[in-house]
Amino acid sequence: MITEAEFSADVDAFFTDTLPGVLEDVRGSLDRARAWRGALFDAGLAGLDYPREFGGRGLGPSFKGVFQRAAAGRIPPEESVFGIGIGMVLPVIRDHGSDDLRAQMLPEGLAGRAIWCQLYSEPGSGSDLASLSTKAVLDGDEWVVTGQKVWTSGAHNADVAILLARTDPDAPKHRGITMFVLPMRQKDVTVRPLKQMTGADEFNEVFMDEARLPKDFVVGEVNNGWRMAVALLAHERVQTGVASVDRTNEKTKAGRAPIPVRFLTELARDRGRLNDPVVRQDLASLYAGERVIGFIRDRGGSHPSIGKLWRTRQGRAAAEFAARIAFPGSPAWIEDDEELDYYAYHVLNCRGMSLGGGTDEIQRNTIGEKALGLPREPAVDKDVPFNEIMKTRPGR
Numbered sequence: 001m002i003t004e005a006e007f008s009a010d011v012d013a014f015f016t017d018t019l020p021g022v023l024e025d026v027r028g029s030l031d032r033a034r035a036w037r038g039a040l041f042d043a044g045l046a047g048l049d050y051p052r053e054f055g056g057r058g059l060g061p062s063f064k065g066v067f068q069r070a071a072a073g074r075i076p077p078e079e080s081v082f083g084i085g086i087g088m089v090l091p092v093i094r095d096h097g098s099d100d101l102r103a104q105m106l107p108e109g110l111a112g113r114a115i116w117c118q119l120y121s122e123p124g125s126g127s128d129l130a131s132l133s134t135k136a137v138l139d140g141d142e143w144v145v146t147g148q149k150v151w152t153s154g155a156h157n158a159d160v161a162i163l164l165a166r167t168d169p170d171a172p173k174h175r176g177i178t179m180f181v182l183p184m185r186q187k188d189v190t191v192r193p194l195k196q197m198t199g200a201d202e203f204n205e206v207f208m209d210e211a212r213l214p215k216d217f218v219v220g221e222v223n224n225g226w227r228m229a230v231a232l233l234a235h236e237r238v239q240t241g242v243a244s245v246d247r248t249n250e251k252t253k254a255g256r257a258p259i260p261v262r263f264l265t266e267l268a269r270d271r272g273r274l275n276d277p278v279v280r281q282d283l284a285s286l287y288a289g290e291r292v293i294g295f296i297r298d299r300g301g302s303h304p305s306i307g308k309l310w311r312t313r314q315g316r317a318a319a320e321f322a323a324r325i326a327f328p329g330s331p332a333w334i335e336d337d338e339e340l341d342y343y344a345y346h347v348l349n350c351r352g353m354s355l356g357g358g359t360d361e362i363q364r365n366t367i368g369e370k371a372l373g374l375p376r377e378p379a380v381d382k383d384v385p386f387n388e389i390m391k392t393r394p395g396r
């Protein structure tokens with residue numbers, strides 16, 4: 001059995017000796033992402049706490065922390081394309097999928113051969129996700145799916161999706177949903193990009209018009225999808241929260257991490273502002289915020305919404321600081337200045353971070369109910385059959 005010290009040395013050797021050669025001649029973000037993940041998989045570092053028969057390493061949970069420390073700041077930014085698969089979907093398939101599904105999905109996902117997206121939100125169902133109306137009907141050996149999803153990050157790159165669809169409209173809304181795996185590359189799935197104010201189009205509308213998936217591509221059990229959805233959301237809140245920090249040292253316009261405080265300190269120094277007492281006070285407070293995220297992550301066991309909420313708060317505070325120092329008196333920036341472009345991206349992007357994975361208000365509700373044990377929000381339609389809930393939205 002490998003010791004933590006030996007393992008840490010292996011991780012260090014991978015980043016120092018193996019990875020630079022692998023990435024040397026690879027151009028293009030997706031190709032680099034796949035090359036990096038493939039190398040990580042081949043080195044036995046891609047699925048530390050996954051069973052060996054499904055492509056993992058079968059190590060205990062402490063090794064993840066060892067990896068994070070040895071890999072801090074060295075992960076290529078292109079890894080973010082795998083955030084949904086690696087960070088959210090694969091752990092749910094590992095914990096709740098059938099052996100067949102695990103054998104089909106886990107090695108492909110861990111090795112970066114399959115890119116995932118998440119088909120949860122709909123035009124009429126975001127925070128109230130359980131009101132979703134995309135439907136799936138069994139037809140022989142296949143499920144047939146019809147409906148529309150929206151804000152689907154990375155759907156344009158995705159090979160496969162984790163999908164929530166209604167399978168029993170006669171049951172109350174939380175009890176008639178199933179979680180599926182949907183192959184994305186089929187003619188009845190249409191992906192349309194949505195342009196964001198950052199200039200990127202990283203999320204999409206997805207239309208399913210009698211799209212098909214095999215009968216056994218169900219995660220968990222039919223009509224038990226809400227439990228799976230909540231399990232995945234917990235992983236999502238870790239992924240978009242505490243796990244997003246300390247991954248890369250590059251000034252990248254990808255990923256979800258707040259601007260690191262060391263960059264903000266450099267920025268203030270470059271602008272001759274480091275002796276300004278207000279700037280110093282803000283930097284100290286941002287530094288404390290960054291350390292808190294690290295502590296929440298390293299301690300483990302906190303409710304995932306706490307880290308997610310703290311991360312988005314830190315992301316906004318860091319971006320507001322950058323805006324004040326980098327573009328004083330102006331909301332504009334010079335596009336051909338790479339550094340200013342990086343700060344401008346974060347100023348615009350940090351707002352969306354408060355929404356993706358559940359809004360700040362929803363995190364606060366969840367912390368109130370689940371972590372503090374406060375009374376639940378009133379939910380008048382909780383026990384009413386879905387198809388009897390009064391629908392005021394068009395198309396229902």
Ligand SMILES: Cc1cc2nc3c(=O)[nH]c(=O)nc-3n(C[C@H](O)[C@H](O)[C@H](O)COP(=O)(O)OP(=O)(O)OC[C@H]3O[C@@H](n4cnc5c(N)ncnc54)[C@H](O)[C@@H]3O)c2cc1C
Pocket residue numbers: 117118119120121122123124125126127128150151152153154203352353355356357358359360361362365377
């Ligand atoms: C960058 C980004 C990436 C995303 N990626 C994905 C993705 O890959 N897949 C996916 O399925 N979805 C994705 N989403 C969608 C995201 O999950 C939803 O935007 C989010 O859940 C909120 O839903 P909504 O936009 O419909 O807002 P609504 O639910 O309509 O909320 C509107 C406002 O009302 C507030 N509100 C609603 N209900 C309550 C309540 N009970 N108590 C207090 N306040 C409340 C909200 O906090 C919000 O301020 C993404 C969103 C963003 C911004």
